[in-house]
Amino acid sequence: MIPSDPKELIDQARAGDRACLARLISRIEHRNHETKTIVELLYRYTGRAEVWGITGPPGAGKSTLVDRLLTKLRAEGKRVAVIAVDPSSPFSGGAILGDRIRMQSHTADSGVYIRSLGTRGRHGGLSHSTKEAVLALDAADFDVILVETAGVGQTELDILRLAQTVIVILVPESGDSIQVMKAGLMEIADVFAVNKSDRPEADKLVKELTLNIGLNPHDEKSWITPVCKTEANRDVGVEELLKQIHLHQEYLNRSGARVAKTRAFLREELVDILIEDLRVSLGAVFETEGGKDLLEKLLSKEIAPYEAAKVLAGQSSG
Amino acid sequence: MIPSDPKELIDQARAGDRACLARLISRIEHRNHETKTIVELLYRYTGRAEVWGITGPPGAGKSTLVDRLLTKLRAEGKRVAVIAVDPSSPFSGGAILGDRIRMQSHTADSGVYIRSLGTRGRHGGLSHSTKEAVLALDAADFDVILVETAGVGQTELDILRLAQTVIVILVPESGDSIQVMKAGLMEIADVFAVNKSDRPEADKLVKELTLNIGLNPHDEKSWITPVCKTEANRDVGVEELLKQIHLHQEYLNRSGARVAKTRAFLREELVDILIEDLRVSLGAVFETEGGKDLLEKLLSKEIAPYEAAKVLAGQSSG
Numbered sequence: 075m076i077p078s079d080p081k082e083l084i085d086q087a088r089a090g091d092r093a094c095l096a097r098l099i100s101r102i103e104h105r106n107h108e109t110k111t112i113v114e115l116l117y118r119y120t121g122r123a124e125v126w127g128i129t130g131p132p133g134a135g136k137s138t139l140v141d142r143l144l145t146k147l148r149a150e151g152k153r154v155a156v157i158a159v160d161p162s163s164p165f166s167g168g169a170i171l172g173d174r175i176r177m178q179s180h181t182a183d184s185g186v187y188i189r190s191l192g193t194r195g196r197h198g199g200l201s202h203s204t205k206e207a208v209l210a211l212d213a214a215d216f217d218v219i220l221v222e223t224a225g226v227g228q229t230e231l232d233i234l235r236l237a238q239t240v241i242v243i244l245v246p247e248s249g250d251s252i253q254v255m256k257a258g259l260m261e262i263a264d265v266f267a268v269n270k271s272d273r274p275e276a277d278k279l280v281k282e283l284t285l286n287i288g289l290n291p292h293d294e295k296s297w298i299t300p301v302c303k304t305e306a307n308r309d310v311g312v313e314e315l316l317k318q319i320h321l322h323q324e325y326l327n328r329s330g331a332r333v334a335k336t337r338a339f340l341r342e343e344l345v346d347i348l349i350e351d352l353r354v355s356l357g358a359v360f361e362t363e364g365g366k367d368l369l370e371k372l373l374s375k376e377i378a379p380y381e382a383a384k385v386l387a388g389q390s391s392g
Numbered sequence: 393m394i395p396s397d398p399k400e401l402i403d404q405a406r407a408g409d410r411a412c413l414a415r416l417i418s419r420i421e422h423r424n425h426e427t428k429t430i431v432e433l434l435y436r437y438t439g440r441a442e443v444w445g446i447t448g449p450p451g452a453g454k455s456t457l458v459d460r461l462l463t464k465l466r467a468e469g470k471r472v473a474v475i476a477v478d479p480s481s482p483f484s485g486g487a488i489l490g491d492r493i494r495m496q497s498h499t500a501d502s503g504v505y506i507r508s509l510g511t512r513g514r515h516g517g518l519s520h521s522t523k524e525a526v527l528a529l530d531a532a533d534f535d536v537i538l539v540e541t542a543g544v545g546q547t548e549l550d551i552l553r554l555a556q557t558v559i560v561i562l563v564p565e566s567g568d569s570i571q572v573m574k575a576g577l578m579e580i581a582d583v584f585a586v587n588k589s590d591r592p593e594a595d596k597l598v599k600e601l602t603l604n605i606g607l608n609p610h611d612e613k614s615w616i617t618p619v620c621k622t623e624a625n626r627d628v629g630v631e632e633l634l635k636q637i638h639l640h641q642e643y644l645n646r647s648g649a650r651v652a653k654t655r656a657f658l659r660e661e662l663v664d665i666l667i668e669d670l671r672v673s674l675g676a677v678f679e680t681e682g683g684k685d686l687l688e689k690l691l692s693k694e695i696a697p698y699e700a701a702k703v704l705a706g707q708s709s710g
Contacts, residue, residue, distance in 0.1 A: 347701035369658060379431055382662055
């Protein structure tokens with residue numbers, strides 16, 4: 075029996091009931107009046123988990139690498155959750171499951187939880203739901219939460235806003251360091267993994283990345299983004315990658331950067347909540363006669379956008 | 393002499409002064425108190441241009457195809473503007489120019505204007521500035537405004553919110569129709585171009601796409617997304633692609649879909665403006681003692697996120 079009361083649901087999810095955890099995340103994903111209640115109740119139990127973001131271009135071998143990391147983390151005795159963020163359609167809003175199925179080898183393991191979420195593309199980037207699903211997994215006592223995103227784009231940059239450690243996976247074919255810079259990955263990576271590193275050009279990419287990282291201003295206290303060579307398929311180099319991620323987490327604690335990051339994330343969470351509220355209330359205003367009139371006036375150029383927005387703000391708060 | 397007064401600047405840009413047009417768009421891009429004034433003044437002159445969105449995965453040959461379309465549109469006597477949206481870094485916010493330089497062959501032509509804009513990644517997708525830059529080009533009397541975006545991601549889906557006709561460019565290597573579906577491209581495309589169609593597998597992709605399009609519910613009045621085969625490099629099939637785009641524009645007029653789209657875009661513009669205002673005012677609140685206290689209380693779990701957001705909303709409007 076899955077309880078419908080949010081508090082009971084959370085208690086049972088925290089006690090290890092997987093069906094309740096799954097239901098909890100679904101409720102967060104569906105975004106209704108209950109979402110707020112659930113998040114408020116969850117919040118007090120959060121703050122313990124490490125959140126790692128894993129990103130990189132399609133075909134870089136992210137899923138395989140995540141699978142390897144997962145196995146090693148389990149060997150360390152850690153409880154691990156994976157959120158795979160799939161691109162979703164702007165209309166249907168749903169996630170289409172792809173190669174995640176492969177990770178099903180872990181489903182019998184109660185220390186592993188794997189979940190796909192859609193990006194709910196309409197309003198940009200990693201959805202607010204993803205951030206709140208992380209809260210649920212944190213509250214459910216997972217030690218490490220891996221958020222894996224597909225492709226390179228806005229979604230990837232948004233990982234910044236929820237992961238303490240961002241791991242960027244590249245392959246020699248994904249281009250040179252100029253491309254990496256263009257995508258903004260140089261600035262978001264805490265650890266680079268050059269995967270499929272048996273291929274030609276891998277050493278060149280490693281060298282270029284290392285050179286570029288060295289050019290950034292830094293002192294002896296700074297974190298210097300390491301560049302790891304991996305072959306996820308053959309489980310080569312993954313141990314070293316994991317070691318570097320752990321070192322970054324230690325650095326976060328030592329330097330006070332963890333608290334600063336958490337503060338910045340919370341700030342963004344508050345902004346997200348208020349933007350969501352604004353969208354909902356504007357949606358309602360556009361259904362009223364006043365809202366419809368305003369749009370028609372804008373369409374006929376009787377009024378200009380910023381002036382109309384001002385009127386709308388009045389209608390929305392009034 | 394470039395005038396600093398917004399009204400004079402707009403008048404000269406509309407009279408054909410390229411330096412003034414460039415300055416105008418820069419002012420829109422830089423987002424300050426002047427931006428509102430500029431947009432309000434521009435707005436009355438807008439609504440005539442056709443806005444086409446061009447998107448597709450990296451390496452699909454978007455720039456070459458845009459270049460071909462541009463040349464053909466010029467031969468039709470149309471004035472054409474291109475906005476190339478480059479991925480930008482989440483920290484620096486600036487666009488990094490890439491292969492746009494190639495399009496410089498048109499710079500001597502006063503009927504062509506080409507401009508790169510960054511995505512200003514921080515808050516997701518095609519920036520608000522891009523939409524407002526389109527207004528400037530519309531007011532400056534361009535017949536067709538081509539908005540080209542790099543890569544596949546949120547940014548691409550956001551083209552929906554400003555383009556009347558969305559052209560999705562694919563190549564046989566970019567995967568099968570399942571991949572296309574996963575990226576949400578099936579639903580946003582008004583016209584498909586399968587570029588590099590001399591390559592093996594091109595016919596297979598065309599067939600799959602056509603089949604999938606046929607599966608969508610439609611009647612004799614619906615627009616059925618055509619699938620065009622192109623080889624932009626050799627200028628093959630571009631004529632037919634252009635014809636299909638023109639047909640889609642005629643369809644928009646005939647069906648009333650143009651007005652419906654414009655209404656939806658304007659609605660989004662109003663929402664964008666109010667979200668931008670909200671971000672600005674929240675940014676200010678976080679600098680106050682009250683805002684800082686609130687964050688610390690959230691950090692120490694004295695308060696939960698939705699409750700904190702409510703308090704914040706009070707501080708922001710008060």
